[in-house]
Amino acid sequence: MNAGGITRGVWIAPIAVVAGCLDWSALSQGTDAQAAQSQCAAFVVAGDTHTCARFTNGSVQCWGDNRFGQLGSGDTTATREFVSVKITNGVSRLYLPAGIGDISADRAVFTCALETNATLSCWGDNRFGQLGVGTTEPHASPKPVPTLPATLRAALGAGHVCAQAVAGEVYCWGTNDYGQAGNAGTQLLSPSRLDGLSEPIDGLVAGAYHTCAKATSGALYCWGANDRGQLGNIGVTKTPTPIRVPGVDSIVKVVAGAEHTCIVNATGQLSCFGDNRYGQLGAGDTSVHDTPVVVPLPEAVLQVYPGRTGTCALVTSRVLYCWGGNANGELGTGTRDPVPLPSKAHPDTLAGGVAAASLGGAHACAVRADGATFCWGSSQYGQLGPNGNAAGVTAASVFPSCNAKD
Numbered sequence: 001m002n003a004g005g006i007t008r009g010v011w012i013a014p015i016a017v018v019a020g021c022l023d024w025s026a027l028s029q030g031t032d033a034q035a036a037q038s039q040c041a042a043f044v045v046a047g048d049t050h051t052c053a054r055f056t057n058g059s060v061q062c063w064g065d066n067r068f069g070q071l072g073s074g075d076t077t078a079t080r081e082f083v084s085v086k087i088t089n090g091v092s093r094l095y096l097p098a099g100i101g102d103i104s105a106d107r108a109v110f111t112c113a114l115e116t117n118a119t120l121s122c123w124g125d126n127r128f129g130q131l132g133v134g135t136t137e138p139h140a141s142p143k144p145v146p147t148l149p150a151t152l153r154a155a156l157g158a159g160h161v162c163a164q165a166v167a168g169e170v171y172c173w174g175t176n177d178y179g180q181a182g183n184a185g186t187q188l189l190s191p192s193r194l195d196g197l198s199e200p201i202d203g204l205v206a207g208a209y210h211t212c213a214k215a216t217s218g219a220l221y222c223w224g225a226n227d228r229g230q231l232g233n234i235g236v237t238k239t240p241t242p243i244r245v246p247g248v249d250s251i252v253k254v255v256a257g258a259e260h261t262c263i264v265n266a267t268g269q270l271s272c273f274g275d276n277r278y279g280q281l282g283a284g285d286t287s288v289h290d291t292p293v294v295v296p297l298p299e300a301v302l303q304v305y306p307g308r309t310g311t312c313a314l315v316t317s318r319v320l321y322c323w324g325g326n327a328n329g330e331l332g333t334g335t336r337d338p339v340p341l342p343s344k345a346h347p348d349t350l351a352g353g354v355a356a357a358s359l360g361g362a363h364a365c366a367v368r369a370d371g372a373t374f375c376w377g378s379s380q381y382g383q384l385g386p387n388g389n390a391a392g393v394t395a396a397s398v399f400p401s402c403n404a405k406d
Contacts (some may be wrong), residue, residue, distance in 0.1 A: 020276035040402040041373045046360030047096030048108030048308075049381040053082075053373070053399070058090025060113060064383035067108040069140025070124030076140055080382030085123075087142045089115040097130075097156030097206075097362070107158040107208075108361060113142065118150035120163055128159035129189035130174035136189070148191045155256075157224075162194070162211050164204050170194040170213065178209045179240030180224030196242040197221060207256035213242065218250035220263065228259045229290025230274035247291060253298075256307030263292060267298025270313055278309035278325030279340045297321060298343050307359030312345060318353030320345040320366060328362040329393035331378030336393065349395040350373055363392065371402030 043054040049062035050071060061082040062071040069076050072085035073342030093114040097107075110124030110131065121142035122131040129136055132145035142209075145163075148171060152273035154163040160174035160181045171191035172181035182194040210231055221242040222231040233243035253264040260274030260281060271292035272281040279286055282295035299315035306312075309325025321342035322331035329336050332345030345357075345366070353369035363377030363384060374395040379388035387396040 002246070015026050020028075020176060040371050041367060041399040044093055044358060044364055044365045044367055044373050044375075044398065045094045045096050046307075046358040046365045046375065046383070047111070048361035049383055050109075050111075051095070051360070051365060051383045051385070052085070052094050052096065052111060053364070054091050054094055056325045056402075059092050060085040060094065062111070063385055065109065065381035068106070068125035068138055070109045070111050072111060072123045072140070072142055072346040076142045078382060080379070080384070080386050080388060082385070085113070085142065087091070087113060087115065087121060087315055089117050092116050093153070095154050097154045097158065097161075110156070112154055112156055112161065114151060114154060118152070118166060120145050120148055120154055122161070128175035129187055130156075130159050130161055130313055132161060132173045132189075132191055134190050141334040142152070145191060153204050155204045155211060157206035157211065158208040158258075160203055160206065160211075162206060163191070164175065164201065164213075168200055170197060170201070170204065172211070176240070178238045180206070180209050180211050182211075182240050182242070184240070194242070196223075197295065198244075198333065203254050205254055205261075207261065208258040210256065210259075210261075212245075212254055212256055214222065214251060214254045220245040220248040220251060220254055221303040222261070223261070229288050230259045230261050232273060232292075233290040240286065243304070255304045255306050258302060258308055260306065260311075262295075262306055263309060264301050264304060268302070268316070270295040270297060270301045270304060272306075272311065279338060280309055280311050280324035282311060282323045282342055284340050295323075295342065303356055305357050305359045305364075307364065308361045310339070310359060312357055312359050312364065313342070314354055314356060318355075318369060319347070320350060320354045320357055322359070322364075328378040329391070330359065330362055330364045332364060332376055332395070334393050346374070346395045365398065366395075368401070371399075373399040 040056045041053045052062040066078040073083040091113045095112040112122040121144045123142045126138045149165040152164045152166050160293040162172040173188040173191045199215045201213040212222040223242045251263045262272040273292045283293045301313050312322040322345045323339045323342045355367045357366040365375040376383045376395045377392045384396045385398045
């Protein structure tokens with residue numbers, strides 16, 4: 001599975017974190033009552049070297065690395081303090097991408113946001129055309145993707161983006177050297193409609209060099225790099241055409257790590273396949289698996305958050321479990337030791353239940369059920385926020401609970 005010579009990957013979680021104390025429909029509507037709680041975080045998304053949060057009034061703030069303008073503040077000044085993103089409308093979803101190699105590889109240094117008017121805007125690095133604006137010039141402020149129709153969801157990889165339009169079709173752009181953006185060509189500067197999906201989809205995810213779509217039927221289609229089995233047992237090392245993953249049916253959720261993919265079935269059972277050098281599949285070994293292996297969790301899974309070399313899952317009791325590579329303490333065990341099997345992440349700090357979480361390149365964040373937000377792991381670029389510390393194995397407070405007073 002190592003044919004093709006693909007540089008090793010780093011995944012950045014593109015999953016929004018939603019505080020359980022808040023009503024999502026109200027947040028999406030941007031009501032005056034919710035806007036009054038502007039300091040209550042609704043989403044926090046951990047990237048490679050930067051982090052972003054969306055507040056209950058629809059505004060967005062980011063912090064950490066900003067060498068390419070990925071904080072969206074209009075400049076390239078890095079900061080561990082929170083800076084406001086200059087975006088026109090309220091934001092319903094935030095996406096941070098996947099990179100390659102270690103976190104210094106600089107392939108995960110752009111950001112996209114789905115605005116409440118169904119516009120997808122992106123900013124930061126644009127060397128691969130991943131901002132979709134028709135050029136390779138970087139932008140330190142959000143730029144709408146000009147030729148993209150009204151958008152329902154998006155997925156960001158190591159220099160490529162795919163998005164599903166409200167009408168159902170899928171468009172991709174950016175780097176395409178392994179077919180991860182589909183279609184022909186090694187670089188797409190503007191959205192190009194993806195061919196080859198034979199049925200409607202309701203899920204779209206991207207790893208470093210691969211992309212997957214969940215069909216409404218529960219089938220899974222993937223394309224791009226497959227040197228570590230991240231597309232499943234499909235018999236090729238890369239493909240620009242979506243291929244149905246054999247043996248995967250009736251799934252309700254799919255997520256993608258750098259070079260691994262995880263699925264959840266209707267009973268809440270989690271299975272993963274692909275790269276496993278760091279134990280990120282949760283199988284207790286470090287062997288590559290190109291067919292799904294079941295992760296031994298004690299309860300049904302609600303959400304899954306794969307990261308660069310590890311994976312986390314939220315179970316029905318609202319406990320967060322993590323496993324895999326842990327070189328920066330990003331799995332929340334209080335050490336930097338590898339975690340071969342699922343282990344509870346910061347159970348004392350997160351007591352009372354986790355609403356959701358996000359695992360990035362070398363750090364992680366979680367929103368507790370009361371809205372209080374914490375981050376841990378690497379703070380090399382200030383991505384843990386103003387209270388982050390160099391050790392990173394302890395959880396740093398980022399935002400107070402929804403009920404906290406100023």
